Amino acid sequence: MNKIGLLRSLKTDTWVKPFLSKYKNVLALALFLGFLTFFCGGALMFNSGYLISRSASIPENILLVYIPIVLTRAFGIGRPVFRYLERLTSHSWVLRMTSNLRLKLYNVVEKDAIFFKQAHRTGDILGLLAEDINHIQNLYLRTIFPTVIAWILYAFLIIGLGYFSWWFALVMLLLLGIIVFVLPLWSVIINGARQEKQKHMKNNLYTTLTDNVLGVSDWVFSQRGSEYVAAHKELETQLRAVDEQMLSFDRRRDFLLQIIFGVIAVALLLWTSIRFPGNHGGAANWIAAFVLCVFPLVDAFAPLPSAAQETNRYKDSIDRFNALPEENRQVSMEQPSVPEVTGLVSITVKDLHFQYPEGKEVLHGLDLTIPAHQKLAILGRSGSGKSTFASLLRGDLQPTQGSITLNDVPVTALSESISDLIGVINQSPYLFHTTVLNNIRLGNESASEEEVWRVLEQVGLKEMVAALPNGLATMVDEAGLRFSGGERHRLALARILLKDTPIILLDEPTVGLDPITEQGVLETFFKVLENKTIIWITHHLQGISMMDRVLFIEDGQLTMSGTPAELAAENKHFQYLLAIDQGRR
Known part of the structure; x- marks a missing residue:
């Protein structure tokens, strides 16, 4: 048979x-x-x-x-x-x-x-x-x-x-x-x-x-x-x-x-x-x-x-x-018109649902507004839906129902231009086997060396790069192994600064760093990104006091929202999480 x-x-x-x-x-x-x-x-x-x-x-x-x-x-x-x-x-x-x-x-x-x-x-x-x-x-x-x-x-x-x-x-x-x-x-x-x-x-x-x-x-x-x-x-x-x-x-x-x-x-x-x-x-x-x-x-x-x-x-x-699509299928040569997003960019999430094929619904009924320049932290345990929300925000996934819009423009309509609006720093920033200059210019290929030195100074790496054997022309080892975890994250931040996007998505960027390095990286991030909208997806609370607002996603729904000070004073769940993070439990 x-x-x-x-x-x-x-x-x-x-x-x-x-x-x-x-x-x-x-x-x-x-x-x-x-x-x-x-x-x-x-x-x-x-x-x-x-x-x-x-x-x-x-x-x-x-x-x-x-x-x-x-x-x-x-x-x-x-x-x-x-x-x-x-x-x-x-x-x-x-x-x-x-x-x-x-x-x-x-x-x-x-x-x-x-x-x-x-x-x-x-x-x-x-x-x-x-x-x-x-x-x-x-x-x-x-x-x-x-x-x-x-x-x-x-x-x-x-x-x-x-x-x-x-x-x-x-x-x-x-x-x-x-x-x-x-x-x-x-x-x-x-x-x-x-x-x-x-x-x-x-x-x-x-x-x-x-x-x-x-x-x-x-x-x-x-x-x-x-x-x-x-x-x-x-x-x-x-x-x-x-x-x-x-x-x-x-x-x-x-x-x-x-x-x-x-x-x-x-x-x-x-x-x-x-x-x-x-x-x-x-x-x-x-x-x-x-x-x-x-x-x-x-x-x-x-x-x-x-x-x-x-x-x-x-x-x-x-x-x-x-079962995969045909390789030689016809692809329209006409580029669809991409809506333009201008002015201060705010994010609106309306009745957001998402379900993976043959899986349970990960997000259901999420409603959220993120005004320009807000510093937002999103907490949640593994499988709660926070990483899926990040993928939806970047336009990597399409909602099953509902929408995410930037100034009323759906992110799914922005195609590749989404990278001009949202910059991402994830857990393991990758450095390519090329020069330091080329690695940083990944954010903006037309950037001058003066602009590169400027963003390196902003992220606190100017002296370190200047001390390298060939400065900006120094070759980076495969995967950037010659740099520490904190240095790789700061180089990734330098890329983002060259790109100059209004929204920055930090997808658990400090995982694997020791507490002292983590605190230093976070302080650098929030200092140089002061005029940006920051969406910080994290699993613990170090540096949480620097945020304007904190959300907690559980089972695909918002269960907690407020400023760090308000939640620390009034919310028992947040107090419990804070105690665990500080080692008091």
Whole structure:
């Protein structure tokens, strides 16, 4: 059933199937070389068996077997050579195909980059790149190539045996047919459901692990780290149990396969003893030849059951690729007009709802107004919806219902121009492997060196950069490792200052910094951004007194709002959080 499903998926496939015709010559060569590999292996043993028998029957015959000796040498050399060439050709074909597949996937993702994450989580994209493309590689290397080569060899053997004995050819047709068709089908039926379960568990583990690693700090700060570890261990335990069931079945099936090969060898011995009678010499020399040629063929037929049961995961991988948008779909060349936002920019959030696909509603009914120049802190535990709100504010996601507007202009209508209005500093500002100057000019490519030095002075890094070996021309190590965490955050702030956006979104920018560095970074931020609107998403309260207003989001709704002083005097929940943050609880 899974094979039928795979064939149906391939029939309507627009991702993988095109490469079959694009590289058909290389594919045909790989299959032919694969057949020659096993042909040489079988012919080597066949010829060796004949040579040994002929030479042993009458020692003087060694002078009469020159041709078999030469053939033994030829087949002995041919087998590894053809094996190497087959591997080289097949892997070259697969790598060409998967490189094109990755390029096509990148192009599809890039076209919808802004809103792609609304329908696909980070773990889903990583799953496509890491898991599904590997499955497509294995579809050819482990299933299609071995299966087609084995079928060609199967037909060749039956036709060859039919030349000597039609009834024994039918016997081999049945025995080899069990290995070629029955055992693979049995593997699909028995292990198919287990593999389906295993696949879903792996995808779930991959996605949840990615989400949890990206948000590990929230787990820690919410004091639920042990809960995360326990849940992860439970998923791994369930996955190991399914893996063990599949391995147990594989061992029993492989043992049966070896028994069938033993039966084939015995059958060949009995048939050749009847077909080529004699005590020694003459026709009896062919007995060892026929029997010994069976053993190299094990390598051709043995992988088929394992390859067949992989077809289910291949089918799903192909289906996931074909569910993506078409790479060559028409994209309007006309750029939509982008509304202009002028004057002091205020933010209005009205009846905001958001729900991820196949997930619960993260935000529901959020109403909020943020006037220009307000310093707003948004608190909330992990999963409360504050990071989703930040993504909606940047326009990375579209609301399920409601709106976010800047001076009555929806953020979703601003497209790429949103970066002219909202600057973002996140948890781990990235510094590229280029000069300090280029890293800071990322905020404004046309900025002069004088402007760069000015913003460096504002963020307190002018002296540090001036002391570098080449000043602004100093190369930054990969990921900015030569700079401390606080310095990287200040460099990110320098970028924002060059960009000069009216609104600054601080998405937990001080996670991982020690308290002293964190306090210094926050003081720098709020000092140089004094005339900006600041939206600070945070998990704790250090520096909270510098804010004009504090919000608390819980289960997608606002549950607390006020100035830091008001909340500290009147709100018990805020007092409790403040006590925890100050180490008094």
